Amino acid sequence: MMDFNKDKFKERVMYWIDRGTGDGIEGATDRQTYEAVSRALMDLIWNNWRDCERDIKAEKLKRAYYFSVEYLMGRALGNNIMNLGLRPQVFEVLDKMGLNLNAAEDTEPDAALGNGGLGRLAACFIESLATLNLPARGYGIRYRYGMFRQKIVNGQQVEVPDDWIASGDPWSIRRNNRTVVVKFGGRVITEQAPGGKLVYKTVDTEEIRAVPFDMPIIGWDTNTVNTLRLWEAESVNGFNLQFFNNMEYLRAVESQNRAHDLSRVLYPNDNGPFGKALRLRQQYFFSSASLQDIIREYKRVNGGSLSDLPEMAVIQLNDTHPVIAIPELMRILMDEENLGWNESAEVTKKTFAYTNHTVLTEALEKWPIDLFRAEFPRLFQIVDEINRRFMIELSKRFPLDKQRHHRMSIIADGMINMAWLAMAMSFSVNGVASLHTELLKKDVLGDWYAIWPHKFNNKTNGVTQRRWLRKSNPALASLLDEVIGSEWTKNLSLIVGLRDRVDDKNLLNRIGEIKAENKKNLANTTFRLTGIAVDPDSLFDIQIKRLHEYKRQILNLISVIHDWLAVKNNPNLDFPPRTIFFGAKAASGYRRAKQIIHLIHAVAEKINQDGAGSLKVVFIPDYKVSVAEILFPAAEISQQISTAGKEASGTGNMKFMMNGAITLGTMDGANIEIVDEAGVENAFIFGLNSEEVKELRDNGLYNPGAILDDNPELRETLNTLVNGTFGFSDDFKELYNSLVYGVEGKVPDEYFVIQDFKSYSEARQLAGETWKHKEQWNRIALLNIAGSGKFSADRTVQEYASEIWRIRPRFQSANNLRKSEKLCSI
Numbered sequence: 154m155m156d157f158n159k160d161k162f163k164e165r166v167m168y169w170i171d172r173g174t175g176d177g178i179e180g181a182t183d184r185q186t187y188e189a190v191s192r193a194l195m196d197l198i199w200n201n202w203r204d205c206e207r208d209i210k211a212e213k214l215k216r217a218y219y220f221s222v223e224y225l226m227g228r229a230l231g232n233n234i235m236n237l238g239l240r241p242q243v244f245e246v247l248d249k250m251g252l253n254l255n256a257a258e259d260t261e262p263d264a265a266l267g268n269g270g271l272g273r274l275a276a277c278f279i280e281s282l283a284t285l286n287l288p289a290r291g292y293g294i295r296y297r298y299g300m301f302r303q304k305i306v307n308g309q310q311v312e313v314p315d316d317w318i319a320s321g322d323p324w325s326i327r328r329n330n331r332t333v334v335v336k337f338g339g340r341v342i343t344e345q346a347p348g349g350k351l352v353y354k355t356v357d358t359e360e361i362r363a364v365p366f367d368m369p370i371i372g373w374d375t376n377t378v379n380t381l382r383l384w385e386a387e388s389v390n391g392f393n394l395q396f397f398n399n400m401e402y403l404r405a406v407e408s409q410n411r412a413h414d415l416s417r418v419l420y421p422n423d424n425g426p427f428g429k430a431l432r433l434r435q436q437y438f439f440s441s442a443s444l445q446d447i448i449r450e451y452k453r454v455n456g457g458s459l460s461d462l463p464e465m466a467v468i469q470l471n472d473t474h475p476v477i478a479i480p481e482l483m484r485i486l487m488d489e490e491n492l493g494w495n496e497s498a499e500v501t502k503k504t505f506a507y508t509n510h511t512v513l514t515e516a517l518e519k520w521p522i523d524l525f526r527a528e529f530p531r532l533f534q535i536v537d538e539i540n541r542r543f544m545i546e547l548s549k550r551f552p553l554d555k556q557r558h559h560r561m562s563i564i565a566d567g568m569i570n571m572a573w574l575a576m577a578m579s580f581s582v583n584g585v586a587s588l589h590t591e592l593l594k595k596d597v598l599g600d601w602y603a604i605w606p607h608k609f610n611n612k613t614n615g616v617t618q619r620r621w622l623r624k625s626n627p628a629l630a631s632l633l634d635e636v637i638g639s640e641w642t643k644n645l646s647l648i649v650g651l652r653d654r655v656d657d658k659n660l661l662n663r664i665g666e667i668k669a670e671n672k673k674n675l676a677n678t679t680f681r682l683t684g685i686a687v688d689p690d691s692l693f694d695i696q697i698k699r700l701h702e703y704k705r706q707i708l709n710l711i712s713v714i715h716d717w718l719a720v721k722n723n724p725n726l727d728f729p730p731r732t733i734f735f736g737a738k739a740a741s742g743y744r745r746a747k748q749i750i751h752l753i754h755a756v757a758e759k760i761n762q763d764g765a766g767s768l769k770v771v772f773i774p775d776y777k778v779s780v781a782e783i784l785f786p787a788a789e790i791s792q793q794i795s796t797a798g799k800e801a802s803g804t805g806n807m808k809f810m811m812n813g814a815i816t817l818g819t820m821d822g823a824n825i826e827i828v829d830e831a832g833v834e835n836a837f838i839f840g841l842n843s844e845e846v847k848e849l850r851d852n853g854l855y856n857p858g859a860i861l862d863d864n865p866e867l868r869e870t871l872n873t874l875v876n877g878t879f880g881f882s883d884d885f886k887e888l889y890n891s892l893v894y895g896v897e898g899k900v901p902d903e904y905f906v907i908q909d910f911k912s913y914s915e916a917r918q919l920a921g922e923t924w925k926h927k928e929q930w931n932r933i934a935l936l937n938i939a940g941s942g943k944f945s946a947d948r949t950v951q952e953y954a955s956e957i958w959r960i961r962p963r964f965q966s967a968n969n970l971r972k973s974e975k976l977c978s979i
């Protein structure tokens with residue numbers, strides 16, 4: 154553990170308070186306390202952070218670089234204090250100074266530089282990498298505005314900009330010396346070099362300055378501090394004084410604005426359509442800047458030739474968003490480093506590994522040739538040549554199979570297929586849960602599996618148990634420490650030890666008591682955020698995730714309506730009191746998702762004032778990491794009800810599980826593995842599996858109308874959307890039509906809501922019945938907690954490190970062990 158001197162730390166806090174307030178500790182606000190403590194902690198870790206970088210270079214360790222356009226970090230202060238093991242000490246120091254640590258923490262805005270699961274995965278991974286002392290660095294974009302804040306006005310989502318760095322960010326450091334220039338557009342010229350070789354140059358480009366901001370990533374119980382490097386865009390020309398003097402004020406800042414646009418805002422689409430030119434420019438901006446950074450560092454450490462780059466660097470592409478880094482590396486190797494095509498291609502193929510995150514066609518990135526060529530003329534030539542060579546190879550292998558050639562062509566029908574580019578030019582492709590990887594092999598990437606099966610591997614996602622259990626559920630964490638020892642914090646597989654105590658009634662009771670406390674806490678938060686009073690003794694049934702049709706929030710909602718009608722029609726029905734929580738943001742342009750949010754609010758308003766059967770519906774606005782940390786520990790039921798085959802993995806399901814919630818879900822994504830680990834009898838599983846869904850869809854056999862004819866109760870339930878029960882709205886009518894008739898040329902009920910309704914309804918009810926028996930419920934909860942060991946991001950990242958990246962941790966030699974005991978900076 155870190156050498157910590159309370160007096161010195163107090164001095165540092167005082168120093169930063171003085172600098173922040175101008176009038177000493179008396180005037181300090183909670184926000185100023187937050188800044189002062191954060192800065193004092195930065196001082197504390199400073200030497201370790203610097204040494205971590207130095208050691209990796211000095212020992213020439215191969216490093217993994219994680220390229221991701223999203224990092225959904227949440228708050229830093231509380232997590233960093235915890236990982237440093239300093240919570241009691243820092244609390245005590247501040248307390249003696251009359252400062253309130255908890256209140257200070259609450260002033261920190263979430264760093265919400267991501268949409269949902271994919272961005273949060275990146276955040277969990279970099280924390281695990283630091284904890285495991287693995288040489289790694291994250292690269293991304295420092296968006297000026299992160300994920301929008303969600304306000305609810307008249308029951309509908311309104312998006313408000315998320316100005317997360319309005320007051321600055323004590324956790325990031327601007328590194329001017331590592332600035333690079335990224336070039337867009339222009340035209341390609343060729344010149345004859347002295348030896349007769351043709352060289353390609355891109356001229357007349359638009360130049361943008363990329364400035365890195367570094368965030369320290371502090372591991373648990375280690376001196377390793379890794380780096381998350383996020384790029385901000387700036388103009389190389391800056392402000393135009395001539396225009397300004399001519400009173401042309403807009404033109405004076407035009408080039409500045411255009412540059413800033415690149416890192417202005419995170420696109421709020423999750424698993425949805427892309428297609429905006431600015432988004433493609435963002436992808437190139439950060440990919441190019443990061444590659445330049447890596448290569449500059451490589452040369453400094455290893456000298457000139459880049460042939461051995463793959464011995465020192467491996468780049469993991471988090472989905473196709475950074476795949477443009479592939480032709481960019483080719484360009485740098487050929488045009489700037491003078492390597493030939495073959496060698497450049499070899500180096501590139503050994504450097505990149507690609508993670509696929511979705512099977513949804515609307516989310517698989519394809520960019521129009523014209524757009525791509527205009528922005529990156531040289532990269533287009535390179536992609537075209539990659540494709541030409543690949544097509545020759547393919548034709549040798551399948552001489553007559555023209556359809557296959559067309560299907561696999563990286564450039565086809567006027568579009569560049571980024572997933573195909575990744576497949577052709579990386580050495581590894583992985584899915585993010587076992588089912589997902591199998592579906593990739595069979596379906597989405599089936600042609601590629603046929604030629605290169607060795608590239609395919611699975612890496613089931615995980616989450617960091619530090620944030621999602623120890624930090625967010627301290628009472629359960631303490632209980633675990635007491636029962637199995639605290640090592641689970643670093644090695645979650647040990648949590649299985651809890652299973653030996655499944656018959657310990659006292660322990661089951663305590664698990665129940667902790668849940669009850671967490672539920673009270675959520676009830677208070679709910680009241681504060683929504684004004685709705687919920688009964689903490691009711692069953693807490695929670696669905697929190699992005700709003701998407703495939704995630705089927707509407708299946709949950711329709712079942713709520715169904716139960717409500719059932720109780721109204723038969724007041725003697727013995728439904729347990731139940732509170733259904735929703736939390737979800739809809740992409741700004743995703744009409745159907747917004748309609749569902751609207752409907753949730755209309756239903757909630759009606760049902761909550763009606764009170765039948767003690768049913769309550771709550772929509773928690775602005776779902777984000779800091780709110781999630783309150784929701785997961787309070788959950789009893791974890792709703793994971795996507796149409797089978799659609800959710801690649803899910804990670805919310807894992808956070809619920811380790812907090813003792815029981816899965817109500819389909820056999821989809823990682824749910825399958827969760828059920829494997831916990832035992833199928835310890836989850837409520839329903840619905841079609843992915844093969845059954847595929848069968849119905851492929852054969853056009855699905856007829857929701859016929860199901861409704863057989864199920865008048867369900868028909869009556871759906872009718873409430875259009876008969877005014879929840880008010881009249883075109884939104885509700887359209888939702889109804891999309892389920893029953895299909896709209897805009899789509900088949901009715903694309904996501905099999907009506908199909909799965911009955912089976913879901915039964916599983917819900919069984920969950921409610923089971924919940925009435927507290928001891929049995931707590932037993933199942935315990936078995937879920939005990940079964941969650943596999944779902945640590947530590948396990949996932951370890952698998953990436955040994956099976957894909959081939960990197961080793963620092964601190965393996967005795968020499969390094971000494972370094973790990975080094976003293977801290979202040």
Ligand SMILES: *Cc1c(COP(=O)(O)O)cnc(C)c1O
Nearest residue numbers: 269270698777778781803804805
């Ligand atoms: C974990 C997490 C997600 C992902 O949830 P899924 O249920 O896996 O889609 C999204 N948003 C936040 C804030 C999270 O913490």
